Amino acid sequence: MIEVVNFTKRYGDFLAVDDLSFTIGKGEIFGFIGPNGAGKSTTIRFLATLLRPTSGEGRVAGHSVTGDPMAVRRVIGFMPDDFGVYDGMKVWEFLDFFAVAYEIPRAFRKKIIGEVLELLDLTSKRDDYVSGLSKGMKQRLCLAKTLVHDPPVLILDEPASGLDPRARLEMKALLNELKQMGKTILISSHILSELADFCTSIGVIERGKLLAAGSIGEIQQRIRAYRVLKVRVLGEDTTRAKEVMSNDPSVRQIESFDHTVTAEFVGRDQDMARLLERLIQSGISVQSFAEEPLSLEEVFMMITQGVVG
Numbered sequence: 001m002i003e004v005v006n007f008t009k010r011y012g013d014f015l016a017v018d019d020l021s022f023t024i025g026k027g028e029i030f031g032f033i034g035p036n037g038a039g040k041s042t043t044i045r046f047l048a049t050l051l052r053p054t055s056g057e058g059r060v061a062g063h064s065v066t067g068d069p070m071a072v073r074r075v076i077g078f079m080p081d082d083f084g085v086y087d088g089m090k091v092w093e094f095l096d097f098f099a100v101a102y103e104i105p106r107a108f109r110k111k112i113i114g115e116v117l118e119l120l121d122l123t124s125k126r127d128d129y130v131s132g133l134s135k136g137m138k139q140r141l142c143l144a145k146t147l148v149h150d151p152p153v154l155i156l157d158e159p160a161s162g163l164d165p166r167a168r169l170e171m172k173a174l175l176n177e178l179k180q181m182g183k184t185i186l187i188s189s190h191i192l193s194e195l196a197d198f199c200t201s202i203g204v205i206e207r208g209k210l211l212a213a214g215s216i217g218e219i220q221q222r223i224r225a226y227r228v229l230k231v232r233v234l235g236e237d238t239t240r241a242k243e244v245m246s247n248d249p250s251v252r253q254i255e256s257f258d259h260t261v262t263a264e265f266v267g268r269d270q271d272m273a274r275l276l277e278r279l280i281q282s283g284i285s286v287q288s289f290a291e292e293p294l295s296l297e298e299v300f301m302m303i304t305q306g307v308v309g
Helices: 040-047 069-075 091-101 106-119 135-147 165-180 216-223 238-246 269-281 296-304
Strands: 002-011 014-024 029-033 055-060 076-079 153-157 184-189 201-206 209-215 227-233 251-257 260-265 286-292
Touching (some): 014 201, 014 209, 029 040, 040 055, 040 153, 091 135, 106 135, 135 153, 135 165, 165 184, 209 216, 238 251, 238 260, 238 269, 269 286
Parallel strands (some): 029 201, 076 153
Antiparallel strands (some): 002 055, 201 209
């Protein structure tokens, strides 16, 4: 749904983005992560047709960003990291303004605005003035206006920026709901915990260079040659679990603490399933058996420290 090919942007002698290429498949939630000033917003503004590239190309839902920007605008919902306050507008008027801009016929606008307000839990704010909304409600409203024309692709630049903890949780719930609706979403953030729960793939950018891109699982495998397996057992079964696991050729570096056995695992998914079966057949009471993934914070630090080439 989104393809960026050799995108480069210079401002005089300053190279903001350097030869960036990545793809985002239909229905994916792509977390674009990196520190402030890394080039995230520059790339997003390019995809939103608000910035011409120095070189390179982009395509959104099959439309060229540089060759057919109007077609791109019809299929995206763009939420900038900051949007102007429309002092004299009520909430419904703000959404109606954007519905008109997207050429939605008058006969359908009232119904669509009502549906979007309900989705974003803003119905009670329908007649409030935009300028009087809290920061969290303004972010919800900005997200609402990106959905007025029901675009298949959402491009969200720091959507939780400046929100308090409660509003962050509410924004995360909204994004998960949009994910369930099948939207393809590119979301940027420098706060990695915002992205960990719902992203299917990520791109890591620093100083204008894309350091890694792909599914979280693929990147984790590139970073770490082994998987970490954690097994929690009941009663006095810890020692027996260690014995069973130590005899498995896919297991190495076993440690145990407080009824939990942690091991490096170098096998396949089928090998992991067989290990669980052997533990149960040995009469060991397994309370939990799971792979311990890297956090996005760990992934980011390892990539930026050069672990991934």
